[in-house]
Amino acid sequence: MGRWQPNARGRLEQAALDLFGERGFEQTTAAQIAERAGLTERTFFRHYGDKREVLFSGARELEEAFVTTLADTPETAAPMEAMASALETIAAFFLDSHEFARRRHAVITANAELRERELIKLASLAAALAATLRRRGVKDPAASLAAEAGMAVFKIGFERWVGGTGERTLADHLRESLAELRAITAGA
Amino acid sequence: MGRWQPNARGRLEQAALDLFGERGFEQTTAAQIAERAGLTERTFFRHYGDKREVLFSGARELEEAFVTTLADTPETAAPMEAMASALETIAAFFLDSHEFARRRHAVITANAELRERELIKLASLAAALAATLRRRGVKDPAASLAAEAGMAVFKIGFERWVGGTGERTLADHLRESLAELRAITAGA
Structure with missing residues (x-):
């Protein structure tokens, strides 16, 4: 084991x-990333399994935070109220990371394999949220639909946030997307 | 070219x-599929590029039908009304195919690579529907959210249909899912 590197992951x-x-x-190697960061390849692999993981290492943390906050909303909250509350909490995680999120998103949208990985991440998240709602006593199809609707709000709100200047927060975009979803599903 | 084989694709x-x-x-080859069908491997490859395509050859047809029916709904229809109308038309395509859909779904859910392919298919469909709504003058985020909501209804309704006995039609399940989505998003 080498010595501890200050903020190695951030670098x-x-x-x-x-x-x-x-x-x-595709054209970037783990060795090149380590070199650019002024660290050794060995240090890279102490933090990440491969170069793709640099982009997706936050996925498990996001899913855990999402599931925990959804599970912790008051029992009396209806499915989409609970989802709205979870979205507020999640948005707080991204408060200072607009620039990172914007650049990460640009890399992912430019690469088919990474876009697929992102889809799998969101599908896994939707399944975890649906399971959490079921544990709260929400029946299907309501549980699955609330989870999918919550992910749709997250996905579209997030895309609009990374596509913008960052002046409006992720929470602003998520609230707007949820209100818009409510408006279009209400109008029948 | 060999002689014409009656209903080769169905077989x-x-x-x-x-x-x-x-x-x-994974353990099945194109040659084995052809043999079981009483056809030659050459006939197999005249109809399908590979064994995965047997499961996904309907994807383009589905997307085209979905986009066309959505584009053809009256100009005055609100986004989710147009989507509901498109879902009704799409359901008619699956009227006599519960058994095929059920078995196809079982194969796909048992295999990670196929589940990913299915996710990509649905994401591509959602993007095509959002683009169609934009061409109808629907602004974002409404267009993207209506497309995602429509896909959520389709996905959950379809899963419940293939998971059931087939007594209730796909149209029944899609209507139920749409009504449920409306109910949970309305309750705030």
């Missing part, structure tokens, strides 16, 4: 996004 | 589902 993330942006994801 | 589909069910998707 590796930054270097990876720089290189993915400059050369493309 | 190959049937044989493929039998073998995927018996041996698993």
Whole structure:
């Protein structure tokens, strides 16, 4: 084991996004990311299994936070109220990361394999949220639909946030998307 | 070119589902599918690029039908009304195919690669529907959200249909899912 590197993960993330942006994801190696970050390849692999993981290491944390906050909303909250409350909490995680999220999103949308990985992440998240709602006593299809609706709000709100200047927060975009979903499903 | 084979595609589909069910998707080859169907491997490859295509050859047709019916709904229809109308038309395509859909779904859910392919298919469909709504003058985020909501209704309704006995039609399940989505998003 080498000595501890201050903020090694942050430096590796930054270097990876720089290189993915400059050369493309496929053309970048873990060794190059480590070199750009001023760290050894060994340090890279102490933090990440491969270069793709630099972009997706937050997925498990996001899912855990999402599921926990959804599970912790008051028992009396209806499914979409609970989902709205969970979205507010999740948005707080992204308060200072607009620039990182924007650059990460650009790398992912430019690469078919990464877009697929992102879809799988969101599908896994939807399944975890549906299971959480079922544990709260919500029956199907309501549980699955509330989970899918929550993910649709998250996905579209997130895309609009990373596509914007960052002046409006992710929470603003998620609230707007949820209100819009309510408006279009109500109008029949 | 060999001589014309009556209902070669139907026979190959049937044989493929039998073998995927018996041996698993990975353990089945195109040659074995052709043999089971009483056809040559050459005939197989005249109809399908590979064994995965037997399961996904309907994807483009589905997307085209979905987009066309959505585009053809009256200009005055609100986004979710147009989507509901498109879902009704799409359901008619599946009227006599519960058994095929059920067996296909079982093969797909048992295999990670196929589940990913199915996710990509649905994401592509959602993007096509959102683009169609934008061409109808629907602004974002409403267009994207209506497309995602429509896909959520389709996905959950379809899963419940293939998970059931087939007594209730796909149209029944899609209507129920749409009504449920409206109920949970309305309750705030």
